[in-house]
Amino acid sequence: MNLLRVQSDASKVMALPYDRTPGYWQTVGQRLLRDKVAIVAALVILLLLLLALFGGMLTPSDPYKTSMLSRLKPIGTANFPLGTDELGRDMLSRLMVGARLSLFMGITPVILAFIIGSAVGITAGYAGGYVNSLIMRTIDVFYAFPSVLLAIALSGALGAGITNSLISLTVVFIPPIARVAESVTTQIRGRDFVDAARASGAGAFTIVRVHVLGNVLGPIFVYATSLIAVAMILASGLSFLGLGVKPPEPEWGLMLNTLRTAIYSQPWIAALPGVMIFITSIAFNLLSDGLRSAMEIKG
Amino acid sequence: MASDQPLLEVRCLVKHFPLKKDLIGRGGGVVRAVDGISFEVREGETLGVVGESGCGKSTTARLLMHLINPDQGEMVFDGAVVGSSDMPIKRFRRQAQMVFQDSYASLNPRLTIEDSIAFAPQVHGLPHKESIARARDLLARVGLEPRRFAERYPHELSGGQRQRVNIARALALQPRMIILDEAVSALDKSVEAQVLNLLLDLKDEFNLTYIFISHDLNVVRFMSDRVMVMYLGEVVEIGDSESLFQAPLHPYTRALLSSIPSMDPDQRTEFPPLQGDPPNPINPPAGCRFHTRCADAESVCSQRLPKLVSQSHNHSAACLMLEADSGHRKARHLLSQ
């Protein structure tokens, strides 16, 4: 606790720095900073994000330039530190630029689903009664599909391409987030301070804004972060099947697909893109776990 | 004259809660939490409400605050029906406020104390700065130094301090009436005494009217001018505090009072005053709801519903023994009067 005691005279009482304690999020941040595993994970993610944003400018070679002569050169070749792919393109460059699309395809659907799912779930949770039943039963229908199946079916229906994949992934993640949102909101709704707020004469929107959101968005957010790794794997999986990103764009899942034929000749090169997905996924999972631990504080 | 008109008049309030059937089809039925109660509260007085768990006290409190809607009945505040155009609910909220039992659950853990208190005034249009100033002022009035407490969070305060905050919050809209629903029940005795004294001081200072709900009879006697006794969703006795405590009319009230432990060893009770368990509000007994536990019960008690009958000015009870033509043996002597 930080106590700020300052000498003053009585007339300045109202303007003085008051006894203050760190707020909720500051406490969470402090706890997170003490979690070494989470810090490492966060740094890895930061690195990947930087790669995604600036990778294009830092690549040693042109990630799109093909060369029939330099196909599938092994790791450690002169100009190609990580070898080349089946069309002669530099693997290192492709992996670096691939970060952009792979991360984008993984994170964006979760962000969109977070916004839409939270809105739907909080509405259902606060409203209760018929509205709640209607919304949640509809969600249940989508929940009745295993997520991979739904994603693939939607993608298959809409067709390949980045936008369609984003749409189908967002739709897949809305139900679980909405469920969590509804559950947490219903819990908060039943607490006395919400009744006290209603007794003050505040309208529903004000109550949700001031009292509900602050208590509810945290847990929903943590849940959403735990979905990022899954989203990434699923997004890359779609590209792996040919339903997501289209060639020649570099995306880790797509690269795994096109390199499958090289399993026998250059197995380690074929496995590289998957290593990137693996690392990213581990990092997000560890960070999300750390966040969840840091948030499990009373009050 | 304005002083003759009660501040609050409750007429035949009814609230039933339907029970859901579970997946197997068990359950169903209705909890008759509040089954037609009527009473008045006069300005400036403290009306105590007592009863066992399940008698409908808390439901009544929430009905009075319009946190739940009554199935039947109405409330008249200051001469205007609450919910009508003369007294829309939002305006009523400025007149009546509530302090809840669980001091921790009634405060938003994410808001600072002063923000919690300032919320209601802001909702009603007071600008932020002035709301905060009022919040700090109220904190001082309830005995919490604003410098130390205003920017703290609920989890850093003790139970007693939190209840003071809740009281300050109830005062923020400058209401005329405050409903205290078991407001001191969860506190330690010494803290309870301090908070009760605070409540009395505030009542004088702000000319408040209190409805004080509690299961602790000693506290109710200390605080109240009039007392209302509830049993299974109905009012069984209501009257002047001293009159009720010294000469209770209803057998239930008598049983309750005799269950107060006394410090005097000569006043030991040898028999439990009440027999049996409190019956279920889902299927209340027919006729007088108390008859299953009443030592004076007769067959007529399970057939007729007693009405509130005044015995003297300001003291009424609902018991067939007090109704002259009820058919109860003990009521016969009234016929001759």
Add this chain to the structure above:
Amino acid sequence: MLFFLIRRVIYTLPIMLGVAMVCFALVHLAPGDPLVSILPADASQEMQEQMRKLYGFDRSYPEQFASWIWRALQGDLGTSIASSRSVSTEVMKAVGNTLRLAAMATLIGFIFGCLFGFVAGYFQNSWVDKAASLTAVLGVSVPHYWLGMVLVIVFSSILMWLPASGAGPGGSDVWAWNWEHIKHMLLPALTMSVIPMGIIARTVRALVAEILAQEFVVGLRAKGLTDLGVFLHVVKNSAPTALAVMGLQLGYLLGGSILIETVFAWPGTGFLLNSAIFQRDLPLLQGTILVLATFFVLLNLVVDVIQTLLDPRISRS
């Protein structure tokens, strides 16, 4: 109890209807003419009309939906545009293959998951716990299709112990529980088991830690219950949830097997789905998704019922 079962089943019906509607809608979302894959580009107008009539594409959506559902309930899911065989036959055959794989994977995942989870929860915060938990995190984080590829590289390409693809001699039609066939199943099942293993390990760890921390366990120990007794007690209390999670994982594997099946060319529903998508074979697509989703819903139902039967708290609340 029978009453409860009937009610629970009745609750599933509207969900199934919704699922069927979503199924139907999904497939008809697709832009493009469904007949493109069967007819040559220069087919006459008359031919096109005939084909349209044959497949019912000329009727309105609600009509198509109603007749599709009606026939589906009788077991007829239409005819595949690409292969001209009955969709039901194709799907059922594929389901059999996928079920075998998924069941094996779930079993492996369950066994190892429980092992890791138990050990981690029992020896909470020791290095054993950290190692087991780390394995669980890895299991959950790995992109399973990539893992499949890596296993193929290691065991097929380099070591040459196991085959890389297919379901064994006889292709997708014949199955026998002999080594000739099982060796084809090992790699895909192992790959598929990793994610359930991770999830079950995490769940079991949390459960065990929670049970051990409860005060009544301390009480039991104080009464002299041996370690074995405590162990059995923990098992008894964690079993319902662990089994429930396993059941759900089986469901996910059934629905989500497409990626692994693609890597290993395993002739299951995922593989079927894949070809249906790329050939725009609408009846096959619709039928496959419907069957998979139905399995998933029924599985959830079974898990719910078993959990209720096993957990006295739920059935009495």
